[in-house]
Amino acid sequence: MFLPLRLGSTPFPISALIAGLVNAALVWAALHWTSSPRLAALPLWSWLLTVALMTLGGPGDDIIFGGTGVMEYAALLLLVLGTLPPAAVLWVAVKKT
Structure with a gap:
C-alpha cells in the first residue's frame, strides 16, 4: 500500500485520499x-469490511498495517479518510429527501 509514501520527509497518505474519493464516487x-x-x-460497508x-x-501472523512513528496511525488514517467523503x-x- 502507498500509505508510507513520502513527499520529502513528510508522510503523505495518497492511498487514504484515493480511497475516500473512490468510495465517494x-x-x-x-x-x-x-x-x-x-x-x-x-x-462503503463492503470497503469497511475489507479494511477490517x-x-x-x-x-503466518503477517500484518498489513503497522510500523513505527506516524505509521502506527496508518490504519486509523485510512479508515477516517476513506469513510468521511x-x-x-x-x-x-x-x-x-
Whole structure:
C-alpha cells in the first residue's frame, strides 16, 4: 500500500485520499441507481469490511498495517479518510429527501 509514501520527509497518505474519493464516487453512483440510502451505502460497508479483515493477522501472523512513528496511525488514517467523503455524500442525499 502507498500509505508510507513520502513527499520529502513528510508522510503523505495518497492511498487514504484515493480511497475516500473512490468510495465517494461509488456511493454517488449507487445513489443514482437506487433511491434507498441503505442500498447506496453498500460500497462503503463492503470497503469497511475489507479494511477490517486486513487488520487481522494472516496465516503466518503477517500484518498489513503497522510500523513505527506516524505509521502506527496508518490504519486509523485510512479508515477516517476513506469513510468521511462517502458518508458526507450519503448525508447530503438523506437530507435532500
